Amino acid sequence: MIHVLYENPAWLPPLATALDARGLPWRAIDASTGFFEVEGDIPAGIWLNRMSPSAHTRGHAGGIHYVREWLGVLEERGARVVNGSHSYALEVSKVRQHAALHTMGILTPRTVAVVGRDQLVAASRQMEAPFITKHNQGGKGLGVQLFRDHDAFDRHVGSEAYEEPMDGVHLLQAYIEPPSRSITRVEIVDGQMMFAMRSATDMGFELCPADACQVGDAFCPVGEAPTSRFAAEPIEADDPLVRAYIAFCDRHRIDVAGIEFVTGADGRRYTYDINMNTNYNSAVAKAAGVDGMAPIAALCERLLATGR
Ligand SMILES: Nc1ncnc2c1ncn2[C@@H]1O[C@H](COP(=O)(O)OP(=O)(O)O)[C@@H](O)[C@H]1O
Ligand SMILES: [Mg+2]
Structure with a gap:
């Protein structure tokens, strides 16, 4: 049995289709709330962690902690979890992502972590403008805003528009303005690059038309983003950056990442940014000409066959 821990039901259908296409036994477990006996028996099979780091935006803040505890118990008992506790710790912390990337020599934008609204103005003086803010834990563009000068930032911090991050940790980060007006996302499953996609940034950091997500979450499956926003990125599997990402996933026991x-x-x-849920929508799949969920189902199938 493949036990799928999830919080956002909108993310399930593409996965369900891929698992069913292989005739795999699976069940979805809503992990937004619930209970389990800590010393109880663990059902046989493997576990697939699809918990969303933005669950708190759907009223499920507790689910983020619930899954963390659950993963700890599962692994304590020797269960195999796809995207287990270590990758999940990275998923919910951009600060830890950055530190881990930096350690492996992967270039990141200069970043300052800040706790305390009253610290933001002083901390921002360590940044050159333009810089952006973001929340440590998010995944759908939470708190992502661009500031072209410090005065605008100071005003924002004192205004009603300011939003406290879920875990209290803000990031101030150098803004890397892309001349291509796009960003690239590389999808890795089971130690291999599946595909890379380019996504236009022209819409800035405002709400995307899907309403349910923000534009930062360009790969959100909710709603139909226009296909034209995405294009396959011609990046070779032996590109040094791709190889570095694969080494990174290997070192951090990340089975699935974008x-x-x-x-x-x-x-x-x-x-x-590292995302442990491949949440590409159908527009992305169409543009890339691939089914991103199929390799995840294949990974689950292999792990089921080989046991824990
Ligand atoms: N340092 C940066 N420089 C330029 N653009 C950025 C930077 N960080 C984020 N962005 C833009 O904001 C979007 C959302 O930021 P990201 O870190 O991916 O947060 P989330 O985890 O919410 O997706 C990115 O997809 C990118 O378009
Ligand atoms: Mg992102």
């Missing part, structure tokens, strides 16, 4: 980078005017590629 890793985003932006190419600056200096021609360098800055990595800024």
Whole structure:
């Protein structure tokens, strides 16, 4: 049995289709709330963690912690979890993502972590404008705003538009303006690049037409983003950055990831976001000409066959 832990039902249908196409036994477990006996028996099979780091925006903040505890118990008992506790710790912390990327020599935009609204103005003086803000835990463009000068930032911090991050941790980050007006996301499953997609950034950091997500979450499956926003990115599997991503996933026991980078005017590629849920929508799949969920189903099938 494949036990799928999820919070956002909108993300399930493409996965369900891929698992069913292979005739795999699976069940979906809504992990937004619930209970389990800590010393109880663990059902046989493997576990697929599809918990959303933005669950709190749907009223399920507790689910994020619930899954963390659950993964700990599952792994304590030797269960195989696809995207288990270590990758999940990275999923919910951009600060830890950045530190881990940096350690492996992967270029990231300069970043300052800030706790305390009253610290933001002072911390921002360490940044050169333009810079952007984002929330440590998010995944759908939460708190992502561009500031072209410090005065605008100071006003924002004092205004009603300011939003406290879920875990209290803000990021101030160098803004890497892409001359291509696009970012790239590389999808990795089971140690291999599946495909890479380019997504236009022209809509800025405002709400996307899907309403349910923000434009930062360009790969959200909710709603139909226009296909024209996406294009397959011709990036080779032996590109040094792709190889670095695969080594990164291997080192951090990440089974499934979509890793985003932006190419600056200096021609360098800055990595800024790792997503453990491949949430591409049908527009992306159409543009890439691939079924991104099929490799995840194949991974689950292999793990089921080989046991824990
Ligand atoms: N340092 C940066 N420089 C330029 N654009 C950025 C930077 N960080 C984020 N962005 C833009 O904002 C979007 C959302 O930011 P991201 O870090 O991916 O947050 P989320 O986890 O919410 O997706 C990105 O897809 C990109 O378009
Ligand atoms: Mg992102």
